[in-house]
Amino acid sequence: MNPQETQQVAARDEKWVPFTKRVKISSTNKVQGTDSYEFLLANKKCVVNANFFRTILDICPRVEGVSFTDVPDDDTTLAFLIKLGYKGPLYKHTNMFVDHMHQPWRTLTAIINKCLSRKTASNDKLRKSRIDILRGMFYRDNVNYPELIWEDLAYQIDHRKEKRSRRENMAFP
Structure with a gap:
């Protein structure tokens, strides 16, 4: 982010929630056994x-009375990535790179990464x-997005003590 963008973001944040009224998280601990x-x-x-x-x-299922759909298994996830036209070798989802996706999906995944971790790079x-x-x-499923975001947040909290150059900035708190 360039200095001008940084100043604009700071001014916007100050407008919505003044610095003196912001609540800071002093510590985060996992509750044992939960x-x-x-x-x-x-x-x-x-x-x-x-x-x-x-x-x-305040997120509820899109269709009232219909529960959230289950998260698919790894094989279904890989089939989905291949359907999107992933052009690199793909044996498991952990070895996929965002820049091996076709442009519209690369942009959308960059937005998701940016929103959840402030991270965008070609090797994401x-x-x-x-x-x-x-x-x-993509499928407009009745997905439990808060649970997926929570899973991502929990991962970032659990791995926050990793070497600073390897960990992501935690955007949530």
Whole structure:
């Protein structure tokens, strides 16, 4: 981001939530034996899991009375990537590169990566949760997006102590 863009982003953020009123997360810990995380916000503990996260985002199934569709297995995910015209060797989703996709899908995956991790580069890879988000958008399925975003957030929290050059910036908190 160039300096002018940085100033514009800071001005926009300051307009919506003044710096003095922003709440900072002081610590994040995984709750033992669960899929929940405990955040310390302004000296108050808040335990969050995927269901609570869905409530926060106020996202419900698109069709009332119809539950979310299940996330597909790895083979279905690979078949989906091949259907999109992935042009590199693909044996499992962890070895796929965004720049081996056709242009419209490359752009959409770059947007998903940018929104969830502030990361965009030609050698980006997509985690399974992000591929599932792309697949849900492509097929217009009744996908549980908060759960997929939560899975991505949990991964980033669990791996935040990795070497700084290898980890992604966590955009969520």
